[in-house]
Amino acid sequence: MASNGETRIAVDSEPDLIVARQKGRALAAEIGFDSTDQTLIATAISELSRNIRLYAKRGEIVLCAIAETGRRGIALEARDEGPGIADVTRALEPGFSTSGGLGLGLPGVRRLADEFEVVSNAGTGTRVSIKKWLVHRPWLESGVAGSALPGQRESGDAHVVWCQPEAAVVAVVDGLGHGSEATRVAALAVATIDAAAPAAPATMVQLCHDRLRTTRGVVMSMAAFHRASSTMTWVGVGNVAGVLLRGGHHASPSEEHLLLRGGVVGAVLPNLYVATLPVAPGDTLVFATDGVRLELPSDLARRASPQQIANQLLALGGRGTDDALVVAVRFWGGAA
Amino acid sequence: MVPILKHSQYLIATVQAALSDSDLLELRDRLVAQVGQYRARGVILDVTALDVMDSFAVRTLRTLAQVTRLRGAETVIVGIAPEVAMSMVELGMTLDGVSTALDLEEGLAMLGQSLPSPLAGSRSRGK
Numbered sequence: 001m002a003s004n005g006e007t008r009i010a011v012d013s014e015p016d017l018i019v020a021r022q023k024g025r026a027l028a029a030e031i032g033f034d035s036t037d038q039t040l041i042a043t044a045i046s047e048l049s050r051n052i053r054l055y056a057k058r059g060e061i062v063l064c065a066i067a068e069t070g071r072r073g074i075a076l077e078a079r080d081e082g083p084g085i086a087d088v089t090r091a092l093e094p095g096f097s098t099s100g101g102l103g104l105g106l107p108g109v110r111r112l113a114d115e116f117e118v119v120s121n122a123g124t125g126t127r128v129s130i131k132k133w134l135v136h137r138p139w140l141e142s143g144v145a146g147s148a149l150p151g152q153r154e155s156g157d158a159h160v161v162w163c164q165p166e167a168a169v170v171a172v173v174d175g176l177g178h179g180s181e182a183t184r185v186a187a188l189a190v191a192t193i194d195a196a197a198p199a200a201p202a203t204m205v206q207l208c209h210d211r212l213r214t215t216r217g218v219v220m221s222m223a224a225f226h227r228a229s230s231t232m233t234w235v236g237v238g239n240v241a242g243v244l245l246r247g248g249h250h251a252s253p254s255e256e257h258l259l260l261r262g263g264v265v266g267a268v269l270p271n272l273y274v275a276t277l278p279v280a281p282g283d284t285l286v287f288a289t290d291g292v293r294l295e296l297p298s299d300l301a302r303r304a305s306p307q308q309i310a311n312q313l314l315a316l317g318g319r320g321t322d323d324a325l326v327v328a329v330r331f332w333g334g335a336a
Numbered sequence: 337m338v339p340i341l342k343h344s345q346y347l348i349a350t351v352q353a354a355l356s357d358s359d360l361l362e363l364r365d366r367l368v369a370q371v372g373q374y375r376a377r378g379v380i381l382d383v384t385a386l387d388v389m390d391s392f393a394v395r396t397l398r399t400l401a402q403v404t405r406l407r408g409a410e411t412v413i414v415g416i417a418p419e420v421a422m423s424m425v426e427l428g429m430t431l432d433g434v435s436t437a438l439d440l441e442e443g444l445a446m447l448g449q450s451l452p453s454p455l456a457g458s459r460s461r462g463k
Contacts, residue, residue, distance in 0.1 A: 014357055014358055015356055017356065017357070018354045018356055021354075021387065021388060022354070022387070025387070035419040036418075036422045036423060038419070039387075039388060039419040039420055039422070039423040040423040040427070042387060042388045043388040043389070043390050043423050046388050046390040047390050047391060050357070050390070050392060105391055107428070108428060108429065111426065111427060111428065112423075112427060
């Protein structure tokens with residue numbers, strides 16, 4: 001098992017409880033745990049450090065990011081040199097408490113842990129160790145939903161979700177007009193982006209522009225995610241709408257909109273407005289062609305998977321007057 | 337220190353940041369005292385900014401609700417964040433016997449229903 005260094009927090013006074021749980025939450029977030037797991041881990045640290053204060057007066061909390069083949073997680077240990085727990089089995093029963101507490105401390109902590117161990121000896125103190133593993137998921141999760149204009153067999157909308165361990169490129173392209181020529185031009189743009197990824201978005205738009213000069217052209221919006229720096233860079237030419245839905249409960253603003261520049265890639269390329277935004281685990285990018293209204297019930301973004309978001313937007317917002325395509329991508333991040 | 341506002345016959349306390357155990361106890365005692373001092377009929381405690389709800393916080397809020405009820409005031413806890421609520425359920429912690437509401441607005445509405453407002457009373461008498 002590999003470990004990337006320990007964080008030790010002395011638990012000596014009451015404010016140390018807050019420091020310990022805040023550091024635990026920060027480490028859990030860094031590892032990639034979602035906000036509920038971060039809160040569970042912070043709560044466990046709060047319980048364990050309070051036990052230290054109650055029974056041993058002082059001790060320490062040790063936090064550590066852990067990794068094994070194929071998975072990673074957090075290890076935390078509460079150590080003290082207090083009187084020890086006389087009856088460990090009883091201390092783990094819900095409702096048992098010798099300090100007048102609710103007796104939910106240790107049993108609750110055990111409930112949330114994937115691995116749990118208590119070593120306690122009268123006179124030498126107590127060590128409570130827990131591990132919680134991060135349920136594996138890709139660092140970028142995507143969903144796509146689309147439909148061709150009624151009466152047309154092929155859609156003039158196309159997309160790219162190019163994802164590698166360090167970077168990803170997401171693009172939605174709408175070939176001007178309808179039918180097979182629109183489909184062909186959109187496919188040409190997609191192939192150009194695929195071949196160039198993971199170049200800078202402005203570079204990829206320029207490459208598409210050069211490649212499509214003899215065609216009727218496309219409109220497109222594109223985003224590049226960079227995993228290590230947790231950033232997203234996006235750019236849009238024409239009317240493929242883009243919105244970044246913040247996943248955090250307290251995020252403000254709760255969404256950011258892509259600033260679109262009028263123009264046609266392959267015909268009239270405007271000055272590109274490229275913006276780079278920090279992204280947090282749970283943030284979701286949605287691109288939709290102009291056949292779709294990009295109006296999302298506010299709580300859908302957090303609860304639904306990217307595929308569900310794409311499906312729902314297509315179902316709710318399809319205007320039926322154009323080809324329609326929605327791509328939703330959720331950033332989870334975490335170390336590669 | 338958590339500020340306590342007096343609004344008609346209610347006390348409204350809004351937690352601004354993570355609270356230590358003694359901060360929580362101090363808040364509980366101050367609210368209980370002010371219920372008497374201002375003859376309050378309701379207490380709203382907004383915990384939106386509370387980072388965790390551990391067994392100590394749960395126990396303190398239950399005590400607060402019980403003690404204020406004995407003093408004639410109903411307590412409503414508002415603003416428990418979704419992730420905090422989720423972890424309370426996972427850890428088996430309940431606020432049994434304590435009223436809760438989504439946010440301040442809902443909390444005020446809840447207290448308004450359980451307490452006839454003196455204004456509404458005088459209006460109905462005037463008819």
